[in-house]
Amino acid sequence: MTTATHYLPASRRWAWLANPTLRRFMRHKLAVLGVVMITVLILACVFGPYLLHYNDLSIDIRNRFAPPFTGNHYLGTDALGRDTAARLLNAGRISLMVGFCAMLISIVIGTLIGVIAGYYRGWIGAGLMRFVDAFLSFPSVFLVLVLAAFTKPSPMVITLIIAVTSWMEISRIVEAEIRSLRERDFTLAARMIGASSRWIMFRELMPNAIGPIIVAATLTIANAILLEAYISFLGYGIQPPLPSWGNMLNAAQQYLGKAPWLAIIPGLAITLAVTSFNFIGDGLRDALDGRSDLK
Amino acid sequence: MNADEKIAVAHLNVAFRKGADYVPVVHDITFTIGAGETLALVGESGSGKSVTSLAIMKLLAEAPKTRIDGSAIVADRHGAPIDLVAMGEQQMRHVRGNRVAMIFQEPLTSLNPVHRVGDQIAEAIRFHQSLSKADARARARALALLEQVGIPEPVKRLDCYPHELSGGMRQRVMIAIALAMEPDVLIADEPTTALDVTVQAQILDLLRNLQKKNGMAILFITHNFGVVAEIADRVMVMYAGRIVEQGSVSQVLSSPRMPYTRGLLAAVPRFEHAGLAQGELGTIAGFVPDPSTPPSGCAFHPRCGYSIAGRCDQQAPVLEEIEMGHQLRCVRWRELATEQEGAR
Numbered sequence: 001m002t003t004a005t006h007y008l009p010a011s012r013r014w015a016w017l018a019n020p021t022l023r024r025f026m027r028h029k030l031a032v033l034g035v036v037m038i039t040v041l042i043l044a045c046v047f048g049p050y051l052l053h054y055n056d057l058s059i060d061i062r063n064r065f066a067p068p069f070t071g072n073h074y075l076g077t078d079a080l081g082r083d084t085a086a087r088l089l090n091a092g093r094i095s096l097m098v099g100f101c102a103m104l105i106s107i108v109i110g111t112l113i114g115v116i117a118g119y120y121r122g123w124i125g126a127g128l129m130r131f132v133d134a135f136l137s138f139p140s141v142f143l144v145l146v147l148a149a150f151t152k153p154s155p156m157v158i159t160l161i162i163a164v165t166s167w168m169e170i171s172r173i174v175e176a177e178i179r180s181l182r183e184r185d186f187t188l189a190a191r192m193i194g195a196s197s198r199w200i201m202f203r204e205l206m207p208n209a210i211g212p213i214i215v216a217a218t219l220t221i222a223n224a225i226l227l228e229a230y231i232s233f234l235g236y237g238i239q240p241p242l243p244s245w246g247n248m249l250n251a252a253q254q255y256l257g258k259a260p261w262l263a264i265i266p267g268l269a270i271t272l273a274v275t276s277f278n279f280i281g282d283g284l285r286d287a288l289d290g291r292s293d294l295k
Numbered sequence: 296m297n298a299d300e301k302i303a304v305a306h307l308n309v310a311f312r313k314g315a316d317y318v319p320v321v322h323d324i325t326f327t328i329g330a331g332e333t334l335a336l337v338g339e340s341g342s343g344k345s346v347t348s349l350a351i352m353k354l355l356a357e358a359p360k361t362r363i364d365g366s367a368i369v370a371d372r373h374g375a376p377i378d379l380v381a382m383g384e385q386q387m388r389h390v391r392g393n394r395v396a397m398i399f400q401e402p403l404t405s406l407n408p409v410h411r412v413g414d415q416i417a418e419a420i421r422f423h424q425s426l427s428k429a430d431a432r433a434r435a436r437a438l439a440l441l442e443q444v445g446i447p448e449p450v451k452r453l454d455c456y457p458h459e460l461s462g463g464m465r466q467r468v469m470i471a472i473a474l475a476m477e478p479d480v481l482i483a484d485e486p487t488t489a490l491d492v493t494v495q496a497q498i499l500d501l502l503r504n505l506q507k508k509n510g511m512a513i514l515f516i517t518h519n520f521g522v523v524a525e526i527a528d529r530v531m532v533m534y535a536g537r538i539v540e541q542g543s544v545s546q547v548l549s550s551p552r553m554p555y556t557r558g559l560l561a562a563v564p565r566f567e568h569a570g571l572a573q574g575e576l577g578t579i580a581g582f583v584p585d586p587s588t589p590p591s592g593c594a595f596h597p598r599c600g601y602s603i604a605g606r607c608d609q610q611a612p613v614l615e616e617i618e619m620g621h622q623l624r625c626v627r628w629r630e631l632a633t634e635q636e637g638a639r
Binding site: 184185186188189190191192193194195196199204207208210 | 390391401
């Protein structure tokens with residue numbers, strides 16, 4: 001991951017530009033494109049709604065199904081005459097937020113279980129990993145739908161449901177990583193100076209596994225966004241009038257022939273967000289793996 | 296334990312569980328190391344050197360998987376004797392790095408790659424003195440330690456990551472970490488094996504000087520007799536988990552009595568190799584026996600050039616004192632000694 005660099009004085013603020021990890025990431029063109037797309041998407045979702053002329057909830061029956069670029073409706077209007085652009089950006093806020101928060105929660109659960117299972121091995125490790133396997137053996141979409149059917153959907157509940165069904169992959173990755181790290185000499189050296197198990201797990205081992213965790217986090221966001229769109233499309237997710245990319249698609253399917261842009265626009269947003277996060281994940285995976293320099 | 300002894304190990308036995316049985320790997324190790332003294336523990340791979348040191352530090356797998364008995368007594372901060380063998384993991388945490396510290400063979404992998412060197416040293420202090428992370432005292436002590444172990448420009452090095460330092464420097468950092476709490480006993484497990492010869496000499500010098508200053512006892516594990524001659528006061532040779540010969544460096548190195556020690560010494564490359572053809576190195580044929588199927592009699596007899604059927608393979612030798620401070624374990628040592636005299 002690192003090359004033998006000589007000591008760099010702290011005054012060289014820009015030294016990070018020479019960072020081999022960053023250099024490898026920049027070489028991954030699609031990943032850079034992904035970062036640009038996501039940045040634009042996030043900025044648009046955060047600030048966009050303030051710049052538009054319409055609110056995402058204001059209904060205008062006289063102006064139903066306006067095609068894109070009619071007046072100030074840059075992306076047209078939907079079946080109730082609501083501004084599609086405003087709905088898209090507000091939906092983006094919710095969808096990205098759900099994706100991001102679900103990722104954070106699943107990273108915390110997944111890493112915690114992975115670190116403990118990898119460190120203790122024995123029956124604690126085996127028990128935890130069988131628990132992970134048990135969760136993995138349910139197809140997550142069905143698990144999500146079952147959970148969603150029994151709860152009152154709100155963005156927070158949807159986030160929790162997605163998080164609960166997507167931490168398993170992370171804990172498997174982390175467990176494998178920690179299992180190999182704990183055999184390294186510095187683990188023994190840490191015990192040698194009187195470190196506790198908790199210290200070794202979370203201060204010595206976990207920071208060394210941060211690369212795979214970051215990669216897994218990025219890919220988890222992509223999956224979480226997709227999963228949210230999926231359940232909202234099926235009607236169990238974010239409930240109208242709150243917009244989400246998934247329920248916009250759901251609403252659009254009735255008018256596919258009459259107003260195709262209503263489906264195309266949120267569909268594109270989902271595709272863009274998910275592929276961008278996947279590209280970033282790929283780029284990070286290569287960037288954080290020093291061996292890719294040899295290729 | 297006498298007043299000037301820093302560590303006293305008595306009748307230390309270690310056995311590993313294999314199926315339903317326990318396989319003994321270390322038998323009846325007894326030694327003491329005094330203040331400012333260095334004891335070298337020598338033997339080939341698999342002879343039980345590292346297991347002995349890890350058993351003293353209680354770093355082997357816990358109770359049902361291994362069985363340790365005997366005692367290993369050191370003094371706590373107040374000078375009261377404590378037996379490491381009897382201690383639990385929680386108590387051991389306060390001993391490790393505090394009363395007894397250890398440095399390893401591989402300085403390249405013994406430092407955590409993601410933490411700065413200064414933080415890693417300061418951690419060792421914080422574990423035992425409950426200073427907060429922001430406390431400047433830990434950092435100041437880390438700086439003083441780096442100076443003490445002879446690292447140039449220590450202020451800059453504090454903020455270095457391990458990969459920015461050379462192998463020798465990293466071993467110096469490891470020593471600084473080990474010395475952070477001024478331990479009574481330092482266990483050095485082949486600390487110079489991975490370093491080149493000039494750096495090796497520097498590190499040995501450093502250890503000697505530090506020892507002179509703070510009077511710690513060093514248990515130095517190695518298979519290199521050059522290093523033994525350089526640093527140790529006494530030598531203990533181990534074979535198949537037993538002490539086979541021990542004595543002062545001059546006793547063991549200049550007049551080794553046990554055939555195994557002689558074999559090891561013959562395997563050291565030298566410029567003028569007496570009795571051997573040019574360029575030929577002595578070797579000991581065969582391997583260290585599997586601890587689960589130990590040979591009968593003397594554990595070394597299948598590989599020993601002097602073994603006699605009917606004696607060496609039946610009679611287990613005991614550790615005998617042949618002169619003041621020189622002990623060995625061989626049934627034939629008297630005959631061999633006269634043979635040796637005759638050959639001279």
